[in-house]
Amino acid sequence: MISRRKALRAGAGLAAVGALGAPAIAHAETATLKITTWGGKWGDIMKATVLPAFEKEFKCTVSADQAFPFMPKLQTSSKTDPLYDVFHTNSNEQWSALTEGLVMPKITAKEVPNVADVYPYAVSDKIVGVTIFTSAIGLGYRTDKGLTKPTSWKDLADPKLAGARGGYLIPVNSLGQAHLMMLGKIYGKGLTDLDAAYKALEQLKPIKLVDFTGQMEKMLLSGEVSEGVIHDSGVYRYDGQNQAVDFASPSEGVLSLEQVLNVTPGSKLRELAFGYIDYMLRPDVQKMLAEAVWYSPANKKVKLDAKYDAKLLTTEAKVATLIQPDWKWYNERKDDIDARVTKILKS
């Protein structure tokens, strides 16, 4: 008969061995991939479906930061131990991150196989990292104000819309920044013609300016503005809710608002990070997210349901209407532009 004391001692010994072994096993299994993500519906689906499936397949955990802004936090953390492994943000911020060496300049099919299947815009020279989705920036308008559907960006300057048109605080909103560049293109020599853009901006007064697109959506929905600069996703998400708003793609082209993923050079989980980007480019994942938030998927092979397919950019031809601004150029001049537009738009 084994005495209780001996049994206890044996049990303790086994437990100790187990405890010593456990960390080693745990370490191998549960790497934590640090990513950033938007909130709202996107965040809901990521947390409920996409991320758990990823964690299961790749045997890791994902820590998703939702507290925007992300760039200042990434800036503050050290390059050898970055706060994020995968950095998800818009194109303009990826370029800012690149100038500080916080992200990788190019990601090819070598690191992320599914890159081979994306539209050219997703990895163009205007992109730092890989685009997984994009939206089109155009004009949103109310259908019950007797307005004809806008066909040109110049329609926003229609005198009838005085006091009923909407734009953004340019220093803080990339749609506003993109729109400014567009003004240079349609009234001047091109996206970099700031003089023409400033003049055109002056002509748009009076204009109601907001901080983020959610506010623009509200202004359109409540009739506070009859027409405003907005991305298609911001209008289409009210599909089926009987709202008197619609989206128009101006003939001069729509600006692209890309969702771009990138990897931090100092990340200790590079392979996993690339695996994550590859995962986000899979057709089934792309379809799920695109239909949830009305983003246009970057993967050519994605087949969306009919109603989404009709409105989003899912063919080579439609994608060709996307205009990608030169964010590197813009960011270099951002301070001057911010000061200038602040003075112009002060009434």
Added chain:
Amino acid sequence: MPFGVDRSIAFGHDTKRMASASSRPTPIAWLLAPALLLFVLFFVLPFGVMAAMSFFSSNPVTNPNAFLTTRHYERFIFDSAGIFHDALWATLRMGLITTVVSLLIGYPLAHWMARMQSRLGHALVLMAVIAPMLTGIVVRTFAWMTILQDKGVINTLLIQWGVIEKPLPLMYNEFGTIVALVHIYVPFMVLTLTGVIGRIDERLEQAARSLGAGRLRAFVEVTLPLSLPGILAGSLLVFALSISAYVTPSLMGGTDVLTLPMLIAQQVGTSFNPNFAGALGVILLLVSLAIVIAYNRILTRLSGEQGMA
């Protein structure tokens, strides 16, 4: 005021030390230690780091190429962009207006609350006063949008009643911003004031009335002066808060309003220039501290009491 002068009667042996060496700190001064510790660790040191950063071109910890420079300060002082000085004045001006309006609105409410007899009524008014502070930043803005915008409640009603023809511009300008700021800060003013007014012995007012003063005169000559510490404390609080506000002005003001805190937030959040933001923060803090210290000094002289407000 005779209160607080004759301290020599009480406190036994401590008093002798107090009376003879009135310029030396008393043992009670040690109670300041926890706050000092908190502030040194969590305010002075981090802010020191930030102030140090403001003299570098970029973050010296993460960027080996960062070099010492005064260009951030030069950028503000010379203001070639033409917007920085305006931003500072706008900040101070809006802070002042917000403070005065908050006082005008807050004082009657505080007085009413302090003098209320019914415990239930007092609790209800207290909750009503505090509720605005709790609505949350973004929801509050959307609520104001609903009320103030062209198609908002106020304009719709006024147009319906034929009072005006075109909607009044109540939002996306300084007016809307001040309305929203006052709405957030009145509760602070009320709560600061009501404690002080509540401590004023009502019989002083009653005595004045029984000597023949009307209600208004009794108020102006007795209650109001006695509530001065509360007025000054509340004003200082609201002023400090309103000159550091940036979320509300951003959401309510369009481009019409550009304050220094908004600039700082932009530099941190969208221009990714924490060094310049730090410099602006240092400047804002120095200007504010100067104003607050001057305010305190003037009041000390005016009121004759030390360390007022």
Added chain:
Amino acid sequence: MSALPNKQPFDAGRAAYLALNVALLFFLLAPIVIVLVFALNPTPYISFPPVGVSLRWFDKFFGSAEFMNALWLSLWVAGCVLVLSILIGGASALALARGNLPGRAFLTAFFMSPLMLPAILTGLALFQSYLLIGIGRPVWGLIMAHTLVAVPYVIRTTLAVLHNFDRRIEEAAAVLGASPVRVFFEVTLPLIRPGVFAGGVFAFIVSFDQFPVSLFLVVPKGETLPVVLFNYMKFDLDGAIAAASMVSILLALSVVLVLERLIGLKAYVKL
């Protein structure tokens, strides 16, 4: 002029006083009524006038693990901040008012400084410092950051009450034989309760509703409610925000009521 209250003019003056206050209350409460309307309005975007009454947004709020976790975290943090700031702030106010410290005006202004800095800078500075010393972003770091911005309120309000303080009550107690410690706990503290209460209310609310400081100091799955709401709002515009807001208001008001019972704004001694 006469000592006899004349019924007619008495009522008019009082009526004006009441009317003014009710109007001011109306100003304070109007946006909250709007928020309540949003919270009960069934349409999935914010509109006015409302189309009906529905509890779907409250369902959504209570059904969301993310919102609930954030709510409890915010309450917990605010509770800690309340206790810490009352203790630290109350002590400091006493020291400043009675400690005969040199440079009192400067010290008082110094303790006000966190309020004068845009909170986004405070948050960023703390984040930088935490990273520099390598502690990451622990919850206690968040609590201390909130305490930093909450303590000035308690100091402010307690100082204001201390200045109107009738010290002869303390002196009387001492003359009657109470030790300084006993005078402190049984006379001084109860009398400064209104100031401490007001400051405590601020501290709780400032922490519960804190956004910019929290922005940099929260971690994934450890976000406070304002941060979660703000980021939700940027991407989704429905009544869930309003429901969250109403719940926050009701919860915080309950805490304030409890505080009022315990510490009391009206609990002062009348001679």
